[in-house]
């Protein structure tokens with residue numbers, strides 16, 4: 152409204168499309184991170200990247216190969232759906248990381264410029280104005296911009312967590328069954344989750360899979376978008392360590408599973424803007440996948456035309472380098488140490504009246520539900536008085552990205568977060 156009113160009575164205001172009028176830049180993660188970059192001199196826990204001692208974690212294959220590219224690995228256009236070799240290598244890596252995937256049943260992954268773009272293209276293909284998509288509450292703030300402001304769709308938020316240790320299966324079940332009454336369900340599942348840092352346990356994963364199977368058996372068509380941005384960063388043994396895509400991709404003719412994943416976070420190359428989009432459905436044959444991929448190529452061609460060439464060659468080099476897996480394991484351990492330090496800290500604050508940690512066991516983040524105080528006020532206090540950068544999501548949730556905070560800083564940072572929250576009551 153603010154932007155539209157500024158532009159009112161100008162040529163731009165008169166020319167804006169409906170989508171143009173809907174679009175805005177939210178005061179969300181990106182804007183709050185920019186503020187923290189200036190003021191978070193003690194600890195900056197806003198960044199959704201993995202840092203150590205102020206430097207991004209980087210794989211050797213990435214740093215070494217960057218300066219060795221030949222011109223045709225950089226300047227020539229890549230095919231619209233990506234370089235064949237990287238698509239095949241990524242498909243093999245999906246199957247290796249997710250043993251339940253039936254390789255013959257999934258499409259050849261298409262290259263898209265980042266997971267964000269993959270989600271946006273999926274919305275272009277499957278979500279019309281006025282249709283609804285089920286999203287976790289809380290969720291990554293960009294879903295709102297993609298589904299609601301771009302596509303004009305309705306977001307059905309579902310409290311994914313209650314005060315217990317895991318997923319709020321009852322609430323998820325209610326929302327999904329209710330949506331199924333319309334004959335079609337569209338849902339996005341993001342695990343490890345941003346902002347909670349939660350991945351379902353094996354039992355919860357079975358529960359989600361059964362729920363989706365049941366509504367499909369009862370006659371609903373189901374689109375499940377698996378946003379697997381943080382795949383592989385698991386810190387507990389009871390976690391379901393495959394993407395839900397594995398089983399969903401061959402579960403039932405009425406289920407279409409879309410896996411959006413990529414090296415941006417899995418290979419620590421956030422800025423390379425390369426990701427993959429893969430389809431899987433029991434009801435689809437190769438000719439269907441070819442047709443659907445052509446449609447996706449239409450979405451790519453009409454927006455970015457094709458993805459970055461050198462990033463795809465770098466991905467090939469990284470995925471075929473023997474050093475990559477052990478280095479990734481080392482970085483995962485580094486993040487796990489931070490996770491364990493936080494888990495210990497919050498364990499010592501049981502039943503805190505103001506800050507309730509949402510369940511967390513994986514990924515980059517953990518979040519607090521703020522009771523009786525406004526999380527945006529807490530964020531501002533932490534930044535302006537204590538030099539600690541965090542992210543507020545709405546009025547109730549405060550996200551801490553420990554992926555970018557050294558382990559040694561964690562006790563101090565959490566003490567300040569708890570003390571500041573208490574001072575606001």
Ligand SMILES: Cc1ncc(COP(=O)(O)O)c(C=O)c1O
Nearest residue numbers: 199265266267291341345380415
């Ligand atoms: C849940 C989730 N999905 C997607 C993305 C974006 O991924 P990409 O940088 O590949 O667009 C992020 C973070 O930036 C995220 O948290």
